[in-house]
Amino acid sequence: MAASLSSSSFIHPQLRHIVSKMTLFDTLLFFVIHFVDKLGFWHRLPVLLGLAYLGIRRHLHQRYNLLHVGGINGQKYETEEFSYRTADGKCNHPGDDIIGSQGTFFGRNMPPANSRYGLLDPHPTVVANKLLERNKFIDNGKQFNMIACSWIQFMIHDWIDHMEDTQQVELKAPDKIADGCPLKSFKFYKTKKVSGSAYTKTGSLNTRTPWWDGSVIYGNNEDGMRKVRTFKDGRLRIAEDGLLEHDEKGIPISGDIRNFWAGFSLLQALFVKEHNAENYPGFDDEKLYRHARLVTSAVLAKIHTIDWTVELLRTDTLLAGMRINWYGFLGKKIKDLFGHIGGPVLSGLVGLRRPRDHGVPYSLTEEFVSVYRMHSLLPEKFILRGIHSTASEYECPPVVEEVPMGEMAGKDGEKRLSEVGMEQMLVSMGHQACGAIKLWSYPSWMRNLVPHDINGEDRPDQVDMAAMEIYRDRERGVARYNEFRRNLLMIPISSWEDLTDEEEVIEALHDVYGNDVEKLDLLIGLHAEKKIKGFAISETAFFIFLLIASRRLESDRFFTTNFNSRTYTEKGLEWVNKTETLKDVIDRHFPGMTKKWMKCTSAFSVWDSEPNQTTYIPLYLRPAP
Numbered sequence: 001m002a003a004s005l006s007s008s009s010f011i012h013p014q015l016r017h018i019v020s021k022m023t024l025f026d027t028l029l030f031f032v033i034h035f036v037d038k039l040g041f042w043h044r045l046p047v048l049l050g051l052a053y054l055g056i057r058r059h060l061h062q063r064y065n066l067l068h069v070g071g072i073n074g075q076k077y078e079t080e081e082f083s084y085r086t087a088d089g090k091c092n093h094p095g096d097d098i099i100g101s102q103g104t105f106f107g108r109n110m111p112p113a114n115s116r117y118g119l120l121d122p123h124p125t126v127v128a129n130k131l132l133e134r135n136k137f138i139d140n141g142k143q144f145n146m147i148a149c150s151w152i153q154f155m156i157h158d159w160i161d162h163m164e165d166t167q168q169v170e171l172k173a174p175d176k177i178a179d180g181c182p183l184k185s186f187k188f189y190k191t192k193k194v195s196g197s198a199y200t201k202t203g204s205l206n207t208r209t210p211w212w213d214g215s216v217i218y219g220n221n222e223d224g225m226r227k228v229r230t231f232k233d234g235r236l237r238i239a240e241d242g243l244l245e246h247d248e249k250g251i252p253i254s255g256d257i258r259n260f261w262a263g264f265s266l267l268q269a270l271f272v273k274e275h276n277a278e279n280y281p282g283f284d285d286e287k288l289y290r291h292a293r294l295v296t297s298a299v300l301a302k303i304h305t306i307d308w309t310v311e312l313l314r315t316d317t318l319l320a321g322m323r324i325n326w327y328g329f330l331g332k333k334i335k336d337l338f339g340h341i342g343g344p345v346l347s348g349l350v351g352l353r354r355p356r357d358h359g360v361p362y363s364l365t366e367e368f369v370s371v372y373r374m375h376s377l378l379p380e381k382f383i384l385r386g387i388h389s390t391a392s393e394y395e396c397p398p399v400v401e402e403v404p405m406g407e408m409a410g411k412d413g414e415k416r417l418s419e420v421g422m423e424q425m426l427v428s429m430g431h432q433a434c435g436a437i438k439l440w441s442y443p444s445w446m447r448n449l450v451p452h453d454i455n456g457e458d459r460p461d462q463v464d465m466a467a468m469e470i471y472r473d474r475e476r477g478v479a480r481y482n483e484f485r486r487n488l489l490m491i492p493i494s495s496w497e498d499l500t501d502e503e504e505v506i507e508a509l510h511d512v513y514g515n516d517v518e519k520l521d522l523l524i525g526l527h528a529e530k531k532i533k534g535f536a537i538s539e540t541a542f543f544i545f546l547l548i549a550s551r552r553l554e555s556d557r558f559f560t561t562n563f564n565s566r567t568y569t570e571k572g573l574e575w576v577n578k579t580e581t582l583k584d585v586i587d588r589h590f591p592g593m594t595k596k597w598m599k600c601t602s603a604f605s606v607w608d609s610e611p612n613q614t615t616y617i618p619l620y621l622r623p624a625p
């Protein structure tokens with residue numbers, strides 16, 4: 001029955017072989033989303049129907065888009081003895097101590113690319129020159145500011161980084177375009193390939209702990225953790241001016257310091273403040289540290305889920321969806337009163353009795369890394385604003401300087417930050433829109449970038465990040481755009497016109513890829529794709545988020561079984577429960593700042609934008625946008 005359904009002419013011919021592997025029930029569910037996809041309107045459905053569509057999609061992705069890579073080599077352990085987040089991410093999965101720890105494999109959301117194209121086809125520098133290089137800065141309007149941009153780097157540095165090989169590779173721009181390249185040739189380390197995987201011959205390793213465990217401030221292993229702790233009263237190290245401390249070379253001391261810049265290190269410092277503000281009388285240093293880490297990590301996860309993502313994907317359906325992930329369909333009030341009742345839909349993923357990994361051990365995936373390649377969010381210049389007005393209510397601060405972004409990065413950026421101070425930096429970031437994720441928006445200063453080693457030191461070889469990112473996806477066997485869509489059960493494109501209606505883009509794609517839509521690189525497709533109204537990212541990238549954003553919460557013992565007062569303490573849980581947004585954290589540490597400098601609702605929108613309008617229609621009953 002399932003086989004005859006999957007050969008139905010209703011299904012796009014290129015999706016039939018994927019659907020043929022589904023159960024009958026899932027095939028029927030697939031029919032529903034495929035029907036909606038053909039009409040291209042899930043995002044125009046009323047909130048409840050939109051949620052139903054996303055629920056079905058997420059279910060299918062959980063069944064067919066989670067592939068484990070590598071062996072499962074861990075051991076059973078006593079979970080009761082580890083009711084805290086360990087330094088290297090071990091002892092979180094209830095049945096295996098290694099899953100999710102530092103140095104484990106990246107998983108996959110689909111098999112490695114099946115493509116016939118070579119690593120240099122077309123040459124990454126040609127793609128970078130003709131499709132990525134920024135010709136004019138285009139911002140995200142008022143939707144997303146520089147805090148939002150830094151926030152996602154802050155989260156990336158909590159979750160993922162590929163282990164490198166010791167061997168280098170050199171990319172040389174072909175003669176025809178070499179003159180137009182900031183670097184005619186450049187060297188970088190290959191991604192380390194490790195064998196021993198069930199679905200792939202080789203896989204790569206994550207040097208960060210993939211759990212949402214705050215490793216960006218706490219470190220990814222015992223050494224990293226020791227560097228940041230004071231070993232007194234559970235505190236983390238922080239300088240007197242409220243910013244990060246630095247070592248004798250001027251490198252900041254924090255959990256992850258690779259490719260740091262002023263905005264990123266400011267967020268690290270803010271969350272060190274958050275950690276240090278927690279206080280549990282009677283606890284010794286170790287106990288206090290462990291509790292404050294649990295609570296701060298949960299605050300990070302919560303802000304990302306119900307504040308940052310809601311601003312990234314500004315629609316009623318996503319607002320409802322993200323709140324359901326945290327609080328459930330019944331909402332915060334009911335959950336506060338009755339606790340977690342009735343399963344994940346009614347009460348959310350947080351607080352589930354047991355973690356759920358859908359039969360596939362938790363990891364973050366190669367495809368997740370690829371869809372988070374969002375360097376186009378970074379502008380060319382950082383706009384510094386003055387904050388010395390005496391007004392007490394909202395005011396737009398004047399611009400005092402426009403600093404090239406390169407000067408805000410690395411050690412120079414740290415010097416700048418310490419001159420400016422935390423308050424002025426935060427207000428300036430709040431008022432500056434970040435870049436849009438579009439073609440021709442890749443920061444030009446990143447095409448000649450000094451990358452960092454894992455210990456934050458400058459490397460001797462500059463890199464062209466735009467070209468390197470194209471190479472990375474190909475090197476790691478990430479499917480190109482159209483294959484990626486098919487694997488995500490999306491309707492593939494058959495011409496450039498299916499991707500975009502911008503003439504200029506179509507012409508440029510034709511110039512680089514001819515008529516071969518299969519050749520289109522993933523990064524280029526994600527940047528060129530016509531966006532859903534309110535979304536700052538592409539729909540294709542979003543479907544990976546839909547799967548992984550839930551997974552980061554539901555697979556983690558400390559957001560499920562152990563999200564309780566026994567593990568967090570009553571006070572700790574209350575801290576998490578009372579913190580809803582980044583604004584709450586800013587208000588805690590800088591009282592008066594948002595009142596004076598922020599007009600909008602979320603700290604991730606441009607601060608001089610209008611606050612959200614009050615709508616009297618209940619969220620779930622809101623009609624089509």
Ligand code: HEM
Nearest residue numbers: 149152153156160161162259261369372373374375451472
């Ligand atoms: C000043 C800010 C930033 C600098 C200097 C920077 C620099 C870098 C460098 C040098 C790499 C390694 C490239 C490689 O070897 O493949 C990298 C990787 C990456 N960056 Fe950034 N980045 C910045 C901000 C951001 C932001 C805002 C995002 C947004 C999501 C981001 C997302 C990523 C991702 C997803 C990777 C791939 C990680 C991996 O390969 O595992 N970065 N970045």
